[in-house]
Amino acid sequence: MSPSRKNGSLLPSTTMVNGTLDHDQAKRVLEPYLVILSGCDRGRQFKLEQQSYVIGRSDEADIVIGDPKISRRHCVFTVFKDRRILFEDLQSTNGSFLGGERIEKHWLTMQDRILAGDTVMRIDYKCYSEAESEQALYRAAYTDALTGILNRGAFMQRAHEEFSFCKRNNALLSIVMCDVDHFKRKNDTYGHPAGDQVLKDLSAILSEQMRKEDLLARYGGEEFIMLLRETPVDAAIGWAERIREAVMCYPFNYQGQTIPTTISIGVCTRRISAVDSLPTIIRIADDALYLAKQNGRNRLEIAQFNSAAGPR
Numbered sequence: 001m002s003p004s005r006k007n008g009s010l011l012p013s014t015t016m017v018n019g020t021l022d023h024d025q026a027k028r029v030l031e032p033y034l035v036i037l038s039g040c041d042r043g044r045q046f047k048l049e050q051q052s053y054v055i056g057r058s059d060e061a062d063i064v065i066g067d068p069k070i071s072r073r074h075c076v077f078t079v080f081k082d083r084r085i086l087f088e089d090l091q092s093t094n095g096s097f098l099g100g101e102r103i104e105k106h107w108l109t110m111q112d113r114i115l116a117g118d119t120v121m122r123i124d125y126k127c128y129s130e131a132e133s134e135q136a137l138y139r140a141a142y143t144d145a146l147t148g149i150l151n152r153g154a155f156m157q158r159a160h161e162e163f164s165f166c167k168r169n170n171a172l173l174s175i176v177m178c179d180v181d182h183f184k185r186k187n188d189t190y191g192h193p194a195g196d197q198v199l200k201d202l203s204a205i206l207s208e209q210m211r212k213e214d215l216l217a218r219y220g221g222e223e224f225i226m227l228l229r230e231t232p233v234d235a236a237i238g239w240a241e242r243i244r245e246a247v248m249c250y251p252f253n254y255q256g257q258t259i260p261t262t263i264s265i266g267v268c269t270r271r272i273s274a275v276d277s278l279p280t281i282i283r284i285a286d287d288a289l290y291l292a293k294q295n296g297r298n299r300l301e302i303a304q305f306n307s308a309a310g311p312r
């Protein structure tokens with residue numbers, strides 16, 4: 001099956017027997033994918049199954065891109081029945097570009113590379129198995145094998161982009177670190193696989209509580225890190241308190257054994273200025289987490305600042 005050119009777009013063609021596809025053909029059917037070629041989401045790809053996809057930074061977007069230079073609702077890809085795809089910019093702040101020129105509306109071909117913020121994307125037509133093997137490579141590089149959430153390296157890469165944006169815009173940022181209390185004891189009491197199950201369930205609880213536009217990663221063994229965009233300190237505290245309670249009330253269980261679990265949390269909220277650095281903000285959140293441990297665990301501590309230089 002080779003893609004054929006029609007109405008200016010490259011479309012996949014498929015051979016059908018009696019109007020239907022046999023199993024092998026079905027496996028080779030080419031479907032449209034949105035592929036992210038560069039920027040903080042490089043390597044991600046999304047199968048375009050719906051009629052339209054809004055791309056943006058906010059929770060309301062169908063495809064959320066972490067690039068801080070992308071608008072909350074930046075652009076939309078509309079997939080027509082004949083599989084042609086129309087690109088439209090949604091009056092984004094920084095615009096969308098093709099070949100160096102700002103575009104509002106454009107019928108896409110597979111050669112087109114759209115630039116939005118620092119993100120370059122294009123449409124590709126792939127069969128399921130090809131897309132699956134590429135997704136597997138992406139997962140291995142950017143996600144944690146046990147929990148499926150971002151790994152530390154991928155988190156730092158994205159968090160640095162977000163941090164640079166916050167610096168330029170003097171924006172609010174919250175870093176939340178959390179760590180399972182007495183996790184070694186759980187491994188010792190219930191076994192390592194039970195400990196693994198706790199980590200998987202915990203990451204699912206945290207994921208559920210996150211907005212799509214925020215970041216969650218496994219930072220170390222039983223330590224997780226979250227970056228909350230534009231979140232004032234009261235909202236960050238309320239959110240952290242909710243996850244602490246959600247974890248405390250969750251019936252963690254492994255092979256019939258109940259595993260009571262709590263977490264300690266450190267929160268650092270900061271309006272980011274030119275003097276700030278991401279490692280420092282993370283260290284301060286980690287110090288607050290350490291304090292939460294010292295003060296009895298199953299609690300949260302908030303890092304306090306009295307100057308641009310650091311915490312009180």
Ligand SMILES: Nc1nc2c(ncn2[C@@H]2O[C@H](COP(=O)(O)OP(=O)(O)OP(=O)(O)O)[C@@H](O)[C@H]2O)c(=O)[nH]1
Pocket residue numbers: 146179180181182183184185187191192193194195196199220221222293297
């Ligand atoms: N099951 C499991 N255990 C892990 C994993 N990664 C790290 N650990 C264990 O997590 C435990 C962390 O123990 P500590 O750093 O002593 O901390 P803790 O027992 O949680 O005590 P506090 O943090 O002070 O409440 C160690 O026993 C590690 O072996 C993992 O992927 N799976």
